[in-house]
Amino acid sequence: MALFDLNKLSKKIAELEEKQNAEGFWNDQKAAVLVVNALNDAKTRVDGYQKIKSTYGDILDLLAEADEKDQEMLELIASMEQDIEVEVKDLRNLLLFSGEYDALNCTVDIHPGAGGTEAQDWASMILRMYVRWCERKGFKYQVISYEDGDEAGLKSATIKVIGHNAYGLLKGEKGVHRLVRISPFDANARRHTSFSSVNVVPEFGPVADVVIDPKDLRIDIFRSGGAGGQNVNKVSSAVRITHIPTGIVVASEAERDQPKNKANCMAMLKDKLMALKLEERQRKISGIVGEQKNIEWGSQIRSYVFQPYQMVKDHRTDFETGNVQAVMDGDVDGFLFAYLEKEARDGGN
Numbered sequence: 001m002a003l004f005d006l007n008k009l010s011k012k013i014a015e016l017e018e019k020q021n022a023e024g025f026w027n028d029q030k031a032a033v034l035v036v037n038a039l040n041d042a043k044t045r046v047d048g049y050q051k052i053k054s055t056y057g058d059i060l061d062l063l064a065e066a067d068e069k070d071q072e073m074l075e076l077i078a079s080m081e082q083d084i085e086v087e088v089k090d091l092r093n094l095l096l097f098s099g100e101y102d103a104l105n106c107t108v109d110i111h112p113g114a115g116g117t118e119a120q121d122w123a124s125m126i127l128r129m130y131v132r133w134c135e136r137k138g139f140k141y142q143v144i145s146y147e148d149g150d151e152a153g154l155k156s157a158t159i160k161v162i163g164h165n166a167y168g169l170l171k172g173e174k175g176v177h178r179l180v181r182i183s184p185f186d187a188n189a190r191r192h193t194s195f196s197s198v199n200v201v202p203e204f205g206p207v208a209d210v211v212i213d214p215k216d217l218r219i220d221i222f223r224s225g226g227a228g229g230q231n232v233n234k235v236s237s238a239v240r241i242t243h244i245p246t247g248i249v250v251a252s253e254a255e256r257d258q259p260k261n262k263a264n265c266m267a268m269l270k271d272k273l274m275a276l277k278l279e280e281r282q283r284k285i286s287g288i289v290g291e292q293k294n295i296e297w298g299s300q301i302r303s304y305v306f307q308p309y310q311m312v313k314d315h316r317t318d319f320e321t322g323n324v325q326a327v328m329d330g331d332v333d334g335f336l337f338a339y340l341e342k343e344a345r346d347g348g349n
Helices: 006-020 029-065 071-095 117-137 166-173 258-286 324-328 333-345
Strands: 106-112 140-148 154-162 175-182 191-202 217-222 238-243 248-252 300-305 311-314
Touching: 006 029, 029 071, 071 333, 106 117, 106 166, 117 140, 117 154, 117 166, 117 175, 117 191, 117 324, 140 248, 154 166, 154 248, 166 191, 166 333, 191 258, 238 258, 248 258, 300 324, 311 324, 311 333
Parallel strands: 175 300
Antiparallel strands: 106 154, 106 191, 140 154, 175 191, 217 238, 238 248, 300 311
16 A cells, blocks of 8 residues: 655655746746646645544544533544544555556557457447546546448447546556447347457647657548537548557547647557557566567456446456446446555556
8 A cells, every 4th residue: 555655745745846936937837837736736745634633633622622422523534534534544545646647647548359340349338438527527538539340339439537646547548348248239138248458648748758750651541430510521620649669559539620630649659659668668677578569359457247247347456346237327336446445556657
């Protein structure tokens, strides 16, 4: 579990405040926002600790004065104990976000596995799950690209999730998600198993340390194929960029303006190349050899079983629930925090 080091946090706050007060701080607004976010995060942790410490002290003082016959006093102490339990849980959860890039926004890529319409429908259900989760959390989201499935569902989709600790919350969702259900597309009502992959990449922004050679890019312009927008299928404003050395492909049709979609693509490509660079660095540090970036079908991180029983289970943490509908409606915080707790126990990244 992450440790709470008050002295270290206080020193960090002082350093960040010094940066914030420096002349020309806002000349680079993106870099400045990162400093402000880090400062607010550190202050929130210290304030949370100080509040718990104060409440705990008040409880001790009241206990010293309490009389077993004073029902009103006992009820006040019980109420304060409930409050401090919530405060401790909130601070404990906050401490789980210890990764260097946890506070950043992120993009979520969803792709169906083999299986045609059934898998494509499953991919669209996963997209809906994350959209509902964003709505529950009060996070903003933007559909960056969307390709319809052949008969139903989707062939690929990318959304940007905007909110504090968006990447920290969703980073554990990277992997293969497995569905078992009676297929609505099977006339014989047989049970089918489908797979979809999810990839989560932080929006590095100004902290990204990569250089892209224009000669390594193939840029395609096409008409938007997703739903919504009056210019869909009328104007060739969507952009797809392929990074030839790595094979990474990014696409954007979120904007009506072609240059803006190209800028979105370049930002996403830079993020993915930065993520790849960090993964390669981590493999060298950890001595991991031969680990593949692409996820292999069948190596699922989580199973969603609709029939013959109802259960969603994460195979890394063993966290599970029988309320499948709630999960598909975006109630996935239990899985997210179970992963973060496991990561903290294992020593993080």
